[in-house]
Amino acid sequence: xxxxxxxxxxxxxxxxxxxxxxxxxxxxxxxxxxxxxxxxxxxxxxxxxxxxxxxxxxxxxxxxxxxxxxxxxxxxxxxxxxxxxxxxxxxxxxxxxxxxxxxxxxxxxxxxxxxxxxxxxxxxxxxxxxxxxxxxxxxxxxxxxxxxxxxxxxxxxxxxxxxxxxxxxxxxxxxxxxxxxxxxxxxxxxxxxxxxxxxxxxxxxxxxxxxxxxxxxxxxxxxxxxxxxxxxxxxxxxxxxxxxxxxxxxxxxxxxxxxxxxxxxxxxxxxxxxxxxxxxxxxxxxxxxxxxxxxxxxxxxxxxxxxxxxxxxxxxxxxxxxxxxxxxxxxxxxxxxxxxxxxxxxxxxxxxxxxxxxxxxxxxxxxxxxxxxxxxxxxxxxxxxxxxxxxxxxxxxxxxxxxxxxxxxxxxxxxxxxxxxxxxxxxxxxxxxxxxxxxxxxxxxxxxxxxxxxxxxxxxxxxxxxxxxxxxxxxxxxxxxxxxxxxxxxxxxxxxxxxxxxxxxxxxxxxxxxxxxxxxxxxxxxxxxxxxxxxxxxxxxxxxxxxxxxxxxxxxxxxxxxxxxxxxxxxxxxxxxxxxxxxxx
Numbered sequence: 001x002x003x004x005x006x007x008x009x010x011x012x013x014x015x016x017x018x019x020x021x022x023x024x025x026x027x028x029x030x031x032x033x034x035x036x037x038x039x040x041x042x043x044x045x046x047x048x049x050x051x052x053x054x055x056x057x058x059x060x061x062x063x064x065x066x067x068x069x070x071x072x073x074x075x076x077x078x079x080x081x082x083x084x085x086x087x088x089x090x091x092x093x094x095x096x097x098x099x100x101x102x103x104x105x106x107x108x109x110x111x112x113x114x115x116x117x118x119x120x121x122x123x124x125x126x127x128x129x130x131x132x133x134x135x136x137x138x139x140x141x142x143x144x145x146x147x148x149x150x151x152x153x154x155x156x157x158x159x160x161x162x163x164x165x166x167x168x169x170x171x172x173x174x175x176x177x178x179x180x181x182x183x184x185x186x187x188x189x190x191x192x193x194x195x196x197x198x199x200x201x202x203x204x205x206x207x208x209x210x211x212x213x214x215x216x217x218x219x220x221x222x223x224x225x226x227x228x229x230x231x232x233x234x235x236x237x238x239x240x241x242x243x244x245x246x247x248x249x250x251x252x253x254x255x256x257x258x259x260x261x262x263x264x265x266x267x268x269x270x271x272x273x274x275x276x277x278x279x280x281x282x283x284x285x286x287x288x289x290x291x292x293x294x295x296x297x298x299x300x301x302x303x304x305x306x307x308x309x310x311x312x313x314x315x316x317x318x319x320x321x322x323x324x325x326x327x328x329x330x331x332x333x334x335x336x337x338x339x340x341x342x343x344x345x346x347x348x349x350x351x352x353x354x355x356x357x358x359x360x361x362x363x364x365x366x367x368x369x370x371x372x373x374x375x376x377x378x379x380x381x382x383x384x385x386x387x388x389x390x391x392x393x394x395x396x397x398x399x400x401x402x403x404x405x406x407x408x409x410x411x412x413x414x415x416x417x418x419x420x421x422x423x424x425x426x427x428x429x430x431x432x433x434x435x436x437x438x439x440x441x442x443x444x445x446x447x448x449x450x451x452x453x454x455x456x457x458x459x460x461x462x463x464x465x466x467x468x469x470x471x472x473x474x475x476x477x478x479x480x481x482x483x484x485x486x487x488x489x490x491x492x493x494x495x496x497x498x499x500x501x502x503x504x505x506x507x508x509x510x511x512x513x514x515x516x517x518x519x520x521x522x523x524x525x526x527x528x529x530x531x532x533x534x535x536x537x538x539x540x541x542x543x544x545x546x547x548x549x550x551x552x553x554x555x556x557x558x559x560x561x562x563x564x565x566x567x568x569x570x571x572x573x574x575x576x577x578x579x580x581x582x583x584x585x
Contacts (some may be wrong), residue, residue, distance in 0.1 A: 025058055027114050048079075050080050056095055074363065120491065122526070148224055150232075151197070152207075154197045161299075162195070174215040177214060177285075183271055221236070257280070265286070296490070310346070319536070355367050357369070360504065362504050365457070379405065381404050381406075382504035396462055396585045419451075427529070428512060436485045437486060459479075462497060515528055
């Protein structure tokens with residue numbers, strides 16, 4: 001496939017041999033272990049050619065493998081050379097088993113900044129060797145520089161709570177747990193806790209850095225000082241100190257004898273090693289910011305509704321335009337939608353690269369169109385558009401599946417879409433007691449597909465931030481989701497799908513807000529979902545005979561709400577299109 005990647009792999013093997021290492025583990029991660037990484041951290045892509053957002057490679061002297069999940073099975077096969085790499089499903093062919101079968105007792109290197117302690121524990125039966133310098137960096141001559149975009153304050157009218165109040169609230173929890181401090185390595189946690197945002201990543205408004213939160217509510221941020229202006233330092237206040245990254249080892253060493261909260265599942269292994277060497281007492285526990293960040297306050301909830309209303313206007317304008325457009329391609333359609341979003345107030349950019357997939361490309365779950373892969377959107381095929389926006393008051397994520405016409409869609413396609421829609425509606429209508437986690441609800445969205453022997457190889461829902469990451473923990477709707485109960489204020493996606501390789505993909509996605517359900521006679525609290533996303537589903541792809549009366553009533557009520565909410569903001573042609581698109585079924 002690509003001789004460049006062959007050279008990269010050969011150079012890495014030579015470097016490992018010189019260092020006395022029998023192999024090396026290369027996660028798709030940066031030193032913050034986030035989903036989105038800057039170009040300087042795209043080591044996996046540089047080495048293998050695979051550009052997906054989740055993956056891991058293992059290089060040995062005579063073999064190499066690259067792993068990813070079901071979202072990227074087709075992409076992995078397209079982007080990597082089978083002569084160089086074994087391409088494996090990370091669930092079905094676990095990396096630790098692959099490595100143990102080939103390198104038992106061998107010296108295997110890893111970068112302690114790029115993998116968590118729990119991630120390391122999986123690799124048993126080999127001698128794991130932490131390296132001081134990542135060998136990929138050593139052979140990457142034109143590696144981009146780390147980002148240095150300015151950090152900016154996130155205004156109180158959008159945050160809904162001052163940074164000082166947040167620090168005080170979390171510091172009280174540390175004191176109650178007998179902990180002196182907590183390590184924070186997730187840039188989303190820094191963004192939320194200190195009410196700051198940044199532009200170090202393309203789709204997440206993060207200022208990359210680390211922080212130490214103390215039980216007295218003071219904090220230290222470890223971030224390149226040139227990223228923080230005098231105004232931002234004033235915003236942070238006197239209880240927050242800012243130091244450069246070089247000061248981090250000394251600050252960790254100063255924690256000797258203190259009880260420090262550290263999450264071995266989500267934070268780099270370097271911290272565990274450094275804290276242990278410093279003589280600190282480690283208290284294993286989740287990032288203390290993760291759950292409070294997920295529980296949107298009333299200001300954030302109102303902002304999400306407002307952002308989704310503006311986003312819905314852009315989406316309806318796009319769908320109306322697409323209904324008569326001719327000669328468009330996947331790229332031109334995505335560009336049109338981005339341009340319409342950019343017309344809305346408070347828009348800051350896309351929340352992820354738009355997945356604009358026509359026909360067979362729609363079956364690639366996380367397809368990303370390129371100039372090379374771009375193709376026309378043709379008549380009488382399925383077109384999938386999964387996209388979202390970052391607004392100062394909220395983050396959006398929506399997927400719609402469209403039949404391009406003019407002929408009616410095949411019965412099989414309508415049946416598949418309607419089964420996906422039935423699952424979407426079942427989840428949207430779910431009512432459940434407090435204490436239920438996302439894993440308990442995942443089957444709601446799959447039941448009608450399962451009845452036909454069908455399924456999809458991804459989770460049904462992920463958490464979504466408030467002008468933060470479009471993929472946010474600590475909860476989700478998936479069989480693999482952490483057992484974190486859903487709670488009022490959380491925003492998640494509802495996105496069942498079905499994918500027929502080589503033919504088409506189907507996904508129907510809205511964002512939902514967890515709310516208290518009103519049951520006066522209930523003996524314990526119940527929860528339900530408020531649907532935030534506002535855009536019609538394609539009526540041409542719906543077979544009413546496959547939807548029960550309750551599902552049809554929900555769909556008609558949802559479409560009526562879409563029309564009533566968005567029509568006043570549309571011009572007459574778009575309003576007429578929306579009126580027809582939301583007519584009762």
